[in-house]
Structures are given as structure tokens and as C-alpha cells.
Amino acid sequence: MKPDSRSLSTYSTFLDQVKSSQVQRVVIKRDRIDYSLKPELGGEQFYTLPNGPTDTLPGLLRRHGVPFTKLDDNGDTSGLVAGILLSTGMLVGMFAWLARLNQAGGGSNNSTPGSSFGSGLGNNFGGGFGGLGVGMGMGRSNARVYNQAGKGKVTFADVAGVDESKQELQEIVDFLANGEKYRRIGAKIPKGVLLVGPPGTGKTLLAKAIAGEAGVPFISMSGSEFVEVFVGVGASRVRDLFNRAKRQAPCIVFIDELDAIGKTRSANPVGGNDERDQTLNQLLTEMDGFDGNDGVIVIAATNRPEILDPALRRPGRFDRQVLVDRPDKSSRLQILKVHARPVKLGEDVDLEAIAAQTAGFSGADLANLVNEAALMAARNNRQAVLMADVNEAIERVIAGLEKRSRVLTPLERQTVAYHEVGHALVGALMPGNTKVSKISIVPRGLGALGYTVQTPESDRFLLLEDELRGQLATLLGGRSAEEIVFGKVSTGASDDIQRATDLAERAITQYGMSETLGPIAFDKNQAQFLDGGSTRRAISPEVAAEIDRQVKQALDKAHDMALDILRLNRDLLESATQTLLKEEVLEGSTLAAILAQVKAPEGLQPWLTQS
Template identity: 35%
Template sequence: MRFPSLVFRVALAFGFCYLITWLINSSQGKMNDKYKFEIKTASDISQRLDDVKGIDEIKEEIENLIKMVQNPDKYRDKGANLHRGVLLFGEPGVGKTLLARAIAGESKCSFIYCTGSSFDEMFVGMGAKRVRELFTEARKHSPCIIFIDEIDSLLSKGRRQSSNEGSSSRATINQFLAEMDGFEKSENILIIGATNHEGILDTAATRPGRFDKKIHVPHPDVAGREEIFKLYLDKISKSGDINAKSLAMMTPGFTGAEIENLVNTAITQAVHREKAMADFNDFEYARDRIMMGIERKSLSMSDKDRLHTAIHEAGHALVCYYTPFAPSLYKATIVSRGPSLGATYMVPNESDAVSQTKQKMIAKIDVGMGGHIAEKLIIGGENISSGCQGDLSGITDIATQAVRHFGMFGQDASFISKDHKETSETHNAKVDETVKNILDESFDRVKTLLESKEKELRELAKQLYLHDYLNAEEMDRIISGKSFDKEVNPEVRQWEEEEYLIKF
């Protein structure tokens, strides 16, 4: 009786093992069938370098790269080593993917698109296998450009350091680097990686012979933004008063993707309003929507809270107006957008994208302090709202950066530029004391300014309360005492009392 039972148990064990193996292979096979690399032949790629706008600063670099891809033998014959990997890095939306496609289109190469996360798998060995399949496909379509978006998710320092010696992640990384080193010949294959976080890449990947050519794709300047606007404006119906140059001047710091989104939002809004074409109001709406967020129209606020908010925002706006080196005023509102009850928006100067001076950082601190001081002067210290928390936190961060990282107050707190975890308690205390002094001096400076401009502060807060929105031109007329004639909101807020903080 025991013998058949033993045979049955052995058979059952083998059957169970076979079932598990079948299930794993089946799931792996399904994943392989499901996943396909995006492969385009040279004739399928329509993008060209002329389609990529706002890259004048790096255009020569890109053109030289295209020459190497188009005619590799010319360089090899002279003894030059071709780049195996090129790293495009920059902020999201600047056009790294479009640029890679344009390089392939100009070079008349095939193009394979994938992302760094394409090689993450739960089964050991699948990531490395996918890497081999990628290079196999590239060799079939040679000459070929492999474009790996978000390559930091594949080749980051943290990924290698957190992996065990025999882990799947480390095997995937090692297989990728081995392919780049050319253990399997991969001539006429160029790998282009794109990342928003160039600093976290593994140094093993960025050493010579791998991703040794790095190209920073910057934000477009005003001329670049004008070119991008022209590209997208030609695709929509627009009124005659819309021109690319004016829009480019209105959007410092915008990326190509944000400009495309702005134009699309404007024409979409025009269609919503049953218009035949987009006009300036639609583009202004689109810019506000991108810069300021969605209006929280359903948020219930009392008239008293609205006036408190108007006083707070008027303080920011007035300090910005009178402070040298502050950003340009754009718009102030007491309509809640995002997490804030109101906001004062400023447009940075073109040079701010390059560097910040000590004067500009102090100006930012003063503008951030303006709302708090305005509430203190008009509402009174006992009634200051919690809305100042975000401002005070922000200006504390600015002051800390100026002291701890930029050495702008080195005479008071030394010129050490290190994180607080890497410095002594004595040094950290000195930094904190210097930051406190900066904020105290800002408080005194802004208080003196607003006390001397209390009439303008009250009038600006009143008009902001009555109209919900004020643009830069309207605020200039109010502050400078010029005539101000603007249609009042149909839902004008009236006070039961004859006077509340500001006399109407």
C-alpha cells in the first residue's frame, strides 16, 4: 500500500513543478508578446532639424553629431572614434525627444524608442534579455539610433547601489553597459539617452566610451519662443492682433511643451465660447490658466476674508512695484487658485534663468514679506491670518540658500557651501543667525516702505477687492494716482457696516 502512495506523491510533485514552470514561461511569453519596441525606418521619420525651434545655442553641436552619423567612415578613416552614446539633459518639455527624432530624420537612420522603465521586470533575467533584444533589433535596422527616454530610471547611481550582486537590476545594468562597450560589435548604432536628472546617473555610464557626449537642452530664449509660437500659431485660427513676438515677450521661462499647451488652450477656449478664432483674451486666459491654475469658483469666502486677502496681495504688489531688482508685476487676484486664497504673480526677467544676484534675492525676500507686513499694518497684529505661512517659509528658504549655498553673506557666516548635515552645529547656528538677521532687516525695510505708502496700499486693496483681478497696467494707474475706470464686478460686495478697515 505504501509503494503506490510514494509513486503518487512523486508524480504529484513533478506535476506541480511542471505546472509552476508552465505558468512562469507562459506569463513571460505573454509579456514578450505584449511588449514591442517602437521601431521606425528612415522613411517613416518626418521630423527634421528645422522642426526643432529654439535650439540655436546647441544647433552647431547637433549638426556635427549628424555629420558623424551620416558619414562614419570619413571619421574612422582619419582615426576618430565615433560616439557610442549621447546624453540629452534638460528640464521637462524642452524638446529632447523631438530633437532625438530630428537627428534620426536628418541622418536617414532607423529609430528605436523605449524608456528606461521598459527594462524593469519582476522575473530575474528578463531585463537583461530585453537589453539583448533591443540591440539585436538595432543591428537588424542598422544604421540605427536607439533613443532611451528617462534613462535615469535605468542607469541611476541609486539603482546600482541598492541592488544586490546577483539581482535582476544589476544584471540589466551590466548587460546594457557591456553592449555599449562593444563586446558584441555595434557599429553604426548610436544610443541617445534623455534625462531630467543628469546628476544622478551612474558614473560608470557617463565615462568615456559610453555616454561621453553630453548636450544640455536649455529653455528657449525670447527669440526661440517666438519661433515656437510661429510654428504653432500657423496651425490655428487666430485674430489679426495675435503675433508671435508679443506672446514670446509675455512668456519668459516657458518651454516648448508649455507654449504648445498655451496655444492649444487658447484655441480650445475660443471654441468653448463659440468664437470663429482665438483672440487676445483667449491667450490671456490660457496664460493665466498655466501660470495660476484653475479658479476655485465654488469656494465659499466671506466678504471679510476677501478683503483680508486683498490687503495681503496688495502688500506684495506694492512692495514689488517700488523695489528695485524685483521681478515685473503681472497680475494680482483674490480669486482662489490652487491651494492659495489669492495670489500676486510676477514675470521673471530673462537673465533670472541664468543666475540670481544678491540684490535680486533680497528683492524677492522683501516682496514675500509684503503681505505679512500689510496685514499687520491694516488688519492689526492680533488678526494676522495663516496665509502668511507659505510666504514666510519661501523667503526663509531664499535667505538660507543665499547664506548657506551661494556665499552671498560670507562675511557673516563664512563661505562654506555645504548641506547642514555636513557642517557643525556651531556653523549651522551661525547660518541660522545670519538668516534671521536678513529677515529682520527685510521686515524693517518693508514696514518703513508700506507705512510711507499707506494711502496707495489702501486704494490698491480696495480696487482689488472690488474687481477680483488687476493686471500690471491697472495696478500702475492705481498706485500712481491716475484715473482708473474699470467696470465693477456685477456682484459688487457691499458692507453692512459703513466702514471696515478701508473706507469705501
């Protein structure tokens, strides 16, 4: 039977048919697999394209009793021919190397055997092994093909909390499903879509949902899988990836972590990575070269768009950039509903309350939260997840695992209690939309001997100047309580001091909240969606000294205000600490009643609103 008369089947369908004993016979070739169904099923002839190496396929066929033949595309003798050609090539390479070595040794009276040998070995063996690797299949891409059909199909219904992003991508889905409508009017669909956003926000899931909605193959590959030590392998894998995509068009090619191969090319060829540059050049050519890729849409994801090469981001390649950001409160509620579907929830579980408590959580964080609560309920032999399990899971995600086995001395326990109550009393008077909801002296995580939880009442996207000063005073409230009670401080405030110093420095160098220095940005933020990554601009020693002076001044004033608040509320600090030492945890109405008694000093408001 001619190959063209066979029907194309997806590789996953072929594997399912093998496992369900529907296949009569299989012929395994180098780039394809021919097979036929059993006569009682019609005896139809099919061919399929494997997703990757087929080394494990013979074992699967034997287990299910399926007869098979393993051939190359040119028959079962091509392996012998390839072996002869490979051996001949290695002999030719060896003779060429020896000839070059001899020439290098006799071409100059100044040459030494050592330098000639090193040069010949590096130039010939290095290039020879590189070419051998590509010839043996190293240049083939390791892309995985997902057939978006059946039970494993992912749709937009499985992706919650990114409504704006889904609307942006709906046009891509419509084009893949109804492309003629756009071609008839002369419109061209974007060749590439770049999904940008912090880690864990659902970029990969969103790309799968596009393929699932359109009902087309989804070819996935990570950016790091292109790059190898051998020059030319990455470019070869890019070519192979797009060749496979063209054969299965219309389809979606998804490249995760695009920044691994898409970094801006170096202006200095000596300092650049030639292999990465070749890979990027090939990707640029495939996306917008002379050969069209009709029906192939490239979707890529990255959390570092600022380092991508400008040629990659221009129209004609990645025409659109879609932001997939951390969810707000309503989006978190939608995400929680999706992840809570398979989980048995108790009647007291309030998803809206959970969404309010998890400001700043990504979609992956929320999925982990629901799973941790379910694990906790199962560990306690419950029939459903209770709100207590969810609250414990939130604290476990934020502060770490509870460690009641960590025994503190009486003095350490007292110090931790005064420290945490100090945070709470100062924080109760500070402006903003957060409220102190829990104090605990139960050790958690790697080093937290106690903690104070502040819950935001609503999502906020800006931090005002008085709120920033309030955060500084709250962070220094624990150390201030230790000073007042014990007359000395402990090492327990180290993390608070670090966070307060970082916040004060950002206020001066990034937010321009200094009258002396003015609205000048002294730090350059080099990571839009990742923590850290900022570098200091070139500044004079005088400016650096002024920045240090301004940071110290802000911290000193916040420290003084925390001391004033706690001295004014000294009796409340003592009674609240004794209650905490007895109960270990303060929350709910008990904590609210204590915080309602906190008195504000006269200088608080002028300090918060000072210009």
C-alpha cells in the same frame, strides 16, 4: 521562393498596404512576416520584422479580407513540439524539486518540515517560474520602431529653440547619411549621445528629429521597460534590443529615462538590486564590448545625469553629453511660432510679448499654453485666438483655473485685497528686472484667493544680493499689510512665508551670503535639473543654530522694511485696495499709475546694499 530573395519592408509600410487592400497573402511567423502584393500591383514578395506582439494582426487581416497562415519559424508543428518540451520541462522541474525537498528533509536532524518546504519552494519554484517567463518571450524587448518617412517624419524644423543642441547633433545626422566620408578618413562617430536637461525641454523630440533627418529607423524604449521582477529578463531585453537594431542598421536606438537602469551600482552587493545591475552590465557590454555595433547609435535622455554610473558616461559609450535646457526669450519665440502654426491667431496676438511673459517656461509648457488659448477661444465661439485668450491661458497655467463660484465673506475679501496690494506696493520699489503687471482678487487654483503677477522684463540667470533681499520683502509685503490694517494676521500668508524662508535658507546654506558663516555650502544639491533634492551636510549643532539665527535675521529685516514702506504709503494702500475691491482686477495703465505714486523710505537703499 528563398527568403533572401524577398525585399525588406518596414512594418508600418506593411500595415498601410494591408489597410489599402494591396496585399494578396500573408504568412505570419514567430520573428517575421512574409507577404506578397496582388498580381495587378506586380506580385512582389516582401518580408517585414514586427515591432512587437502580433496578436492583433489576424483581426486586422480578416477585416480587410487578406488570407493568411500563422506558423512558427519551423512550421505549424513547432507549437506542438514546444508544448511537449514545455510539459516535459515542468515535469522534470517538479521531480527535481521533490528530490531536493526529500534531501533537505532527511539531511539534518535539526531540519523542520516547514523550513525545508519553504526553502525548496523559494529556490525551485522561484527560479523555475523565472526561466519559464524568459522562455515564453518575456525576455524580448518591447521596443517600438518608428519609420521616419512620409507624413509623420520629424525633422529639425519641428524642433525650435535648441539651436546649439541641434548643431552638436548635426554631425550624427551627417554620419548616418554619409558614413563613408568619415570611415574613409579614419574617423569614428560617437557611439552614444546623452541628452540631459529638465523635463519638457524636448529631449525625445530632438532624438526623433535626428532619425528623421538621417532617414533611418528609430527604435525607442523606456528605461523602466527593461526591469522586471525575474532575474535576467532585463539583460535579455537589452540583448534583444541590440540584435534588432543590428538587423536594421544603420539606425538609432533611443532609451528614454536612462536613469531607471543606469544608476550607479551599489558597492555593497547585499544592498544592491541584482536585476538592475545585470541589466546595466549587459547595456555596458552591448555599447562597448568585443562585438561592434557598426551603424547603431545609442541616444539616451535623462534629467538626472548626476546618478548615472561612471562606466556608462565614459568615452566609448556615451561620448557626448548635450544639454537641452529651458529656452531663453528668443528660443521661446521660436517655439511659440512652431506651436502656433496650426492655430488661427487674431491680429492682436503678439508672440514676442508672450515670449517675454513666459520666462522659465519649458517647450512643453509653451505647447500647453498655446493649446489652452485655443481651447479657450473655441469655448467662447471665437473664430481666432485673441491676446485675451493667451493672457488668460498664461494665468491658468501659472495660478490655476479661475473660480468665481468661490464666495468669500466681506472680511475675507477685504483681507485678500489688502494682502495683494501690499505685495504690489513693496514690489514696486524693489530692484531687479521684474515689474508688477497685475493684481487680482479672483480665486484661482486649489487655494489661491488672490494673486499678484510680476513680469520679468528680460531673461536673468543670476540673482544679486540686493535683488534677493527685495524678493524677501516683497513676499512678506502681504502679511505686513494685514498687520498694519487689521492689527493681526491670517493664514493667507502661509505660502509666502514658506517661499521666503526657503529663499533665505538657500542664501545662507547654498549661496554663501552670510558674513558670519562665509562662503561655505552647507547643502548638497543632488538634483541638477529637478526641483528639490538637496540634503544637509553633516554639521555641528552650533553651526545649525547659527544658520537658523541668520535665516531669522534676514527675514526679520525684510519684514521690518515691508512694514516701513507700507506705513509710509498708508493712504495709497487704502485707496488702491478700495479700487481693487471695486474692480477685482488691476492691470495696465491703471495699475501703473498707482505704483508710480509709491514713496521709498530713507532706510531702503542702505538696507538693500548692506554688506
